[in-house]
Amino acid sequence: MNLILSIAQIVLVLILAPSVSWWIKKIKALSQNRIGPTILQVYADLGKLFQKGMVISDQASWIFRAMPYILFSSALMAASLVPLFFKSSLLGFSGDLILFVYFLALGRFFLTLAALDTGTTFGGMGSSREMALSSLAEPALLLSFFALAYRAGTLSIEGIVLHFSLEAPFPILFFTSMAFGSMLIVTFVESGRIPVDNPATHLELTMIHEAMILEYSGRCLALIEWAHQIKQFLFLSLLVNIFSPWGLADSTMGIHLLFSFLFFLSKIFGLAFVIGWVEIHTAKLRLFRVPDLLAIAFVFAVISLLGQLMIGR
């Protein structure tokens, strides 16, 4: 039963990931007095891309063709480490949050390589920006993870979630909220949302993610987009599950599962609302300002750790 539930969680990631993107789009549309797309639109978009033919540059090598699969599977592997609404995840026993971070890094490594593969200037620009930002985002993310791991006494994602779900909310609130801030900023960077990157633009001066995948079309593009949505979904579910872990199912009873599933949905869409709200209310930062933002994230993580050390556990 545990196994079935764990696999169900991965299927859930695959299905729900696009809907979060839709939800953010919808919020933005509503704020601009537009009706916005229906929820089916994101799936239809993916389906349409999957059916389209592809144009591949004759300069491209096998890296270009293999990348979408590597990216997608590395996102899936990362997904297999994160518990969603059930207390355990599929491969949570075989790895920890360091593995999670490095699976995402694996996908990014090939994503940026593929961007260089066709030899276009946009690709090179996108990949150098992506790598520069992510090398700043990664230590901030790791350190905020470590700050949480310090409190939980374990590096396993399941273990951290379990620890915080058993702890009373108030004593943990202050210092872990610093880690929350840090991870939230990293989420903006990693999922390419507005203060850092604009997913809706193809303006060459500002784009990061879009610049890297400019050469892709058809099925490969669909896989990349999907993998990107999965990554965003994973960051959101990590945030909600670590910082509000209550309501996670620890039994396999149907009613518990149903409740925790609905609770999880409301949490994740609530957090996605925050992301959308930030997108509505901020302008995109200049590229050279983004490192400042990430420095803030790093400092938050340090404060979170330092606070716990000085005040006690």
Next chain:
Amino acid sequence: MELLFIFQLLLYVFGGFLSLFVSAEKKNLNSWTHLVAALAAGCGLASSIMVLFRNAHLSFCFPSGITLFGPLELAMDPLSAFFVFVISFLSLAASIFAVGYSREYQEKKNVSLLGFLYHFFILSMVLVVTAKNIFYFLIFWELMSITSYFLVVYEHEKPAARKAGLIYFVMTHIGTAFITAAFILLYVHSGSFHFDSFGANASPLNFAWKNAIFLCALIGFGTKAGIIPLHIWLPEAHPQAPSHVSALMSGVMIKTAIYGLLRFLFNFLGTPFPWWGGLILVFAALSTILGVLYALMEHDLKRLLAFHSIENIGIILLGIGMAVFFNATNQPIFASFALIAALYHTMNHAAFKGLLFLGAGAVISKAHTGNMEELGGLIKKMPWTAVCFLIGAVAISALPPLNGFVSEWLTFVSLLMGFKNGSAGIRLLTPVLAALLGFASALVATCFVKVFGITFLGTARSEHARQSSEVDFSMKLGMGMLAACCIIFALSAPVITFLLGKVTQALFGSEALPLHFVRTTFLMDPAALSQLNPMWVFVVVAVTIVCVWADTGFVWQRKRSDRAELGLRF
């Protein structure tokens, strides 16, 4: 076992003189003499693995004419056996690579001399890590420095090589001076030249002596290892040597310094002081971050790789620093784990850095330049080299599922074990160091995206690059072996950790059982922070990729032309 070891040493000597005396006319024959080195390395591999598996202790004594210093004793305890293993597997691959690679020098240079120096260079490294006597250790150490100096200036018609050689010569002797000083202090204290007479067997050193010896050893071996304030020779010297020698210099020669440092820290000096660990950690962090930042600015393939050696030595020292710290605070099991991380990374670094240097050598031998700006598009001209180089790049960037990740994970966890122990200072320092390690490895990934992207992807940027072609079989085989090592070292992580556990057990006493670190196929840390199953992860990655691949094939079966576009044939 003893026989294999002796045979290995004799083969190196034989191979050296063979290549010296194969006449210069039979140039084609000469490059084949490298196979003697490969055979010798095979013997070394076999004997060291036997020592590691059987827990045996291999030792023998040659009576020596110089009675003052005692007999020449060579021995392989688990630590020495581990380093012989690292030297042997890399020199096996490098020697096979050299058969093809040294042909490049046939027309221009004296290949006999190259083979001679090459054999004696490896021989001296093996002797350094097995010598049991101060006097002979220093003799072999010097032999290693001299042969590697001549290999650095092998292309002495280039001014850059001569200059690099000079810097190397001076720096390595400054290092040797400090090492000699450290040994002399030990000798004065114990009155014997034999390694066994130090440490637990001698009267305890007092505070000042201990610190003085430690500092001398750290500076001396640190110079050879290339930790950051003492690194200036490394990026100059390593790129100038022929590529298979660069691979050995970067992959294992600087590791002999790690070996020496470990002997001092855990054998000779008794219980360390906690601040030693702190000092090592500071230098380690400095080397890690600055090494990779320097590398990011480089455009020359081999220089860039040399800077990454500094960075990786930093990562190794992070593990050693934690081991010293835990050992000082009397936590042998934790110390053992941290040292396993360091040794594992030593081995992995030999594999992937050797691979990358051989790959760079393959590129240089065909494109005649190591300047990345003039390369490009080589993935189509040299597909095998590209695949091997990519495996090396993924491994050095510490990405799962390859070996770099496993040892980096071990290093991360051994840093984070500082959480549960030690002073508040260490509790704050270690996670920040771990985050810096994360920063460094993200930068390494950035750097290797650049290296691989600019060198192998895109379009050719010069005539040389356009006309390059795939290298010959022996070079492909040499690289392929190391690429296979990168995968095998990841898959067999539990076995390797278990064996390394035995190595550290010999250093920290019977408390630190290997069973604390491995349970069936899981790696786990003694502080119960985390666990990792590298094998499982590897299998799942493979399965997922196959699934996704197959899935897209089946779903779109009706569109044959579409699949043809993808280049898939099934």
